[in-house]
Amino acid sequence: MSAADAWLVVLLTAVATFVARAVGPLVAGDRALPAPVTRVVVMLASALLAALVVSSALADGNRLHVGADTVGVTVAGLLLWRRAPLPVAVVVAALVTALLRQVGVD
Amino acid sequence: MALSFGVVATDSGFPVYATVVMSFVAYAASAQFAAVALLAGGGGVAAAVLAAALVNARYVPMGFALGPSLRGSRLRRAVEGQAVVDSAWTMASRGDGTFDRTYLFGHSGIQYVAWVVGTAVGAFLPALDTRALGLDAVFPAFFVALLLSEVRDRRRLAVALLGSALTLLLVPFSPAGVPVLVASTAALIGLRRSRGAA
Numbered sequence: 001m002s003a004a005d006a007w008l009v010v011l012l013t014a015v016a017t018f019v020a021r022a023v024g025p026l027v028a029g030d031r032a033l034p035a036p037v038t039r040v041v042v043m044l045a046s047a048l049l050a051a052l053v054v055s056s057a058l059a060d061g062n063r064l065h066v067g068a069d070t071v072g073v074t075v076a077g078l079l080l081w082r083r084a085p086l087p088v089a090v091v092v093a094a095l096v097t098a099l100l101r102q103v104g105v106d
Numbered sequence: 107m108a109l110s111f112g113v114v115a116t117d118s119g120f121p122v123y124a125t126v127v128m129s130f131v132a133y134a135a136s137a138q139f140a141a142v143a144l145l146a147g148g149g150g151v152a153a154a155v156l157a158a159a160l161v162n163a164r165y166v167p168m169g170f171a172l173g174p175s176l177r178g179s180r181l182r183r184a185v186e187g188q189a190v191v192d193s194a195w196t197m198a199s200r201g202d203g204t205f206d207r208t209y210l211f212g213h214s215g216i217q218y219v220a221w222v223v224g225t226a227v228g229a230f231l232p233a234l235d236t237r238a239l240g241l242d243a244v245f246p247a248f249f250v251a252l253l254l255s256e257v258r259d260r261r262r263l264a265v266a267l268l269g270s271a272l273t274l275l276l277v278p279f280s281p282a283g284v285p286v287l288v289a290s291t292a293a294l295i296g297l298r299r300s301r302g303a304a
Contacts, residue, residue, distance in 0.1 A: 001120070001146060005150075006120050006145065007121070008151050009128075009142075009154045009155060010131065010132070012151070012158075013128065013137060013138065013141045013159075014131035014132040016137075016155060017132045017133070017165075018188065020163060020166055020169075021165045021169055021187045022169070022184035022185075023169055024165070024166055024167070024168065024169015024170040024171070024172060024187060025169050025172060025176050025180070025183035026180050027170075027173075028169065028171075028174055028183075033166070039296035039297065040296035040297060041166055043261070044161070044290055044293040045136065045161055045163075045164050046253065046256050046257055046262040046263075046265045047266065047268070047290045047293045048161050048269065048289065048290050049136065049161075049249055049252050049253040049266070050253055050270045051272070051273040051285060051286040051289030051290070052143060052157075052286055053250050053270065054270045055143075055147070055277065055285055055286055056147075056249060057246035058274070058277075059273075059277045061148070062277060064274065064278065068243075069240065073243050073246040073250060076247040076251075077254075080247075080250060086107065086251050089247060089251065090110060090244055090251075093240070093244060093247035094239060094240035094243050094244055096240065096243070097240030097243040098238060098239050098240035101237065
C-alpha cells in the first residue's frame, strides 16, 4: 500500500461519509425514501460486515486458510454472542491466536 | 475500539498520520475498518472507498428519519446531520419518529473526541510483531462484533449468511476487494416485503 493511496482513501472515505450523513437532512421533509430502497440500504451493513468477517478471518490472498487467527476469531465470536464485553473478546482473540502460534499452529 | 483501530490500521501498513486524520475527518468506525482492511488486503483505492460508502449507506435512511427533528436551513441541517453515529442516533430516538437533537449532539460529541484520541494513542504505539502477538485476529474480531450488533432479525441473518457464502465462493477466483463488494448484493434480499418490519 502506498502512502498516496492511503491518503486518497482517507479523503474519499471522509467525503463519502459526509455525503451519506448530509443527504437525509438536506431533502427530508419533502419526501421519504421509497420503502424498498430503505429496506435494501439497512441490509447493506449486514452483508458487508459478514463478507469482511469471512475475508479477514479465512482468506489469505486468494487462498482460503483456516489458521490460528481463524480459531481466535471464532472464540471471540462465541464470547461476543454470549454477551462478553468487546475489549475482552478482542483480547481473547489475540491471545488465543498468539498461543496457537507459540505451539506451532500457523 | 478506537485504540484498536489505531493499532491495527498502522500495523497493517496504513501511515500513522493518515490513520489519525481518518478518524478526525470521517468519524465512521465500520467504514474506516472496512476501507483500511480492503486497502491493506490489496483491494485498491476504488474498492476500499466503495466498501466504505456502502457500509455508510445506512446513514441515508437514518438521516431521512432524523431530518425533521433538526433545525435551520437545509445546509445547516446537513451539517447537524454529521452528528449521526449508530449509538447516538438510536438513543436519541424518542420512539415516536422524532429525535432529541440536544442529546444527539452531546452523545455524538463525546464519542467523537474519544474516537479521535483513542485512534491517535493506538496509532502512535510502537509497531509490534503482529503475527506473534495474534493481532491479525483483532480486525476480524471487530467485524464480528459490529456484525452481531447489526444482525437483529432473521432477515439480516439471512443477508449475512448469503454475504458470507458469496465471499467464500469468490475469494479463490477474484482480485482482493471484489468478493466483499459482490457480497453486498446480498442486501437485495431487502427488496422482498416482510411482515411489518422494514
